[in-house]
Amino acid sequence: MKNSIKVERAKKNITQAELAKLAKVSRQTINAMELGKYVPSTVLALRLAQIFEVEISEIFTLEDSDWD
Amino acid sequence: MKLNFLFPNKFKSIGWFTLIPSAIIGLSTLIYEYEPSFLDFNVPAIFVDELFSVNKKTFRMVTNNILNEILGVLIVISTFLVAFSKEKSEDEYISKIRFESLAWAVYFNYAILILTFLFIYDFAFLWVMVFNMFTVLLFFIVRFSWQISKLKKSASYEE
Numbered sequence: 001m002k003n004s005i006k007v008e009r010a011k012k013n014i015t016q017a018e019l020a021k022l023a024k025v026s027r028q029t030i031n032a033m034e035l036g037k038y039v040p041s042t043v044l045a046l047r048l049a050q051i052f053e054v055e056i057s058e059i060f061t062l063e064d065s066d067w068d
Numbered sequence: 069m070k071l072n073f074l075f076p077n078k079f080k081s082i083g084w085f086t087l088i089p090s091a092i093i094g095l096s097t098l099i100y101e102y103e104p105s106f107l108d109f110n111v112p113a114i115f116v117d118e119l120f121s122v123n124k125k126t127f128r129m130v131t132n133n134i135l136n137e138i139l140g141v142l143i144v145i146s147t148f149l150v151a152f153s154k155e156k157s158e159d160e161y162i163s164k165i166r167f168e169s170l171a172w173a174v175y176f177n178y179a180i181l182i183l184t185f186l187f188i189y190d191f192a193f194l195w196v197m198v199f200n201m202f203t204v205l206l207f208f209i210v211r212f213s214w215q216i217s218k219l220k221k222s223a224s225y226e227e
Contacts, residue, residue: 032161
């Protein structure tokens with residue numbers, strides 16, 4: 001699954017640490033998501049959408065490999 | 069909302085504080101077979117199978133040195149505190165790493181056990197059994213701490 005957390009973060013001009021605080025997770029988790037190493041839970045994904053004030057599908061996109 | 073079977077973060081240091089001395093004392097009493105007589109007690113036993121005796125008994129009082137019981141309980145409880153206390157910033161990703169490490173530790177522990185089944189015999193196997201009581205959690209602690217430190221390193225350079 002691809003995500004545009006880094007892009008959205010840049011738009012909002014906040015650091016990983018600041019986003020982590022807003023989303024109530026550790027900075028490592030934000031970092032791991034941006035690197036595509038971790039797929040967040042639905043709850044965390046919804047939190048991020050609310051923080052960035054966008055639809056969840058604008059942040060997260062399925063890839064072909066997600067159907068395997 | 070979430071039931072995660074974890075203790076608060078502060079229990080981790082309490083766990084280490086108890087685990088290290090009790091493991092050292094436990095190991096040395098095991099090696100030197102230290103059984104101080106003031107810890108000899110009559111204790112209730114569910115099942116008794118004495119050496120050199122054919123009859124097995126149930127629900128009896130037996131005389132036993134309780135030092136190894138005390139140390140065993142302390143080691144298990146403190147290992148649990150170290151293994152299952154929350155990290156300072158426990159979140160869903162850390163939990164995922166935690167449970168992956170636990171699965172890894174179970175596999176690793178039983179792989180080692182199979183090897184010892186095959187290559188360690190007789191009385192020496194008793195030592196394997198003694199250590200194997202604690203190794204699942206010890207392997208977990210090592211694996212999990214390593215994964216967390218790797219995570220912290222990888223996240224230390226950002227932007």
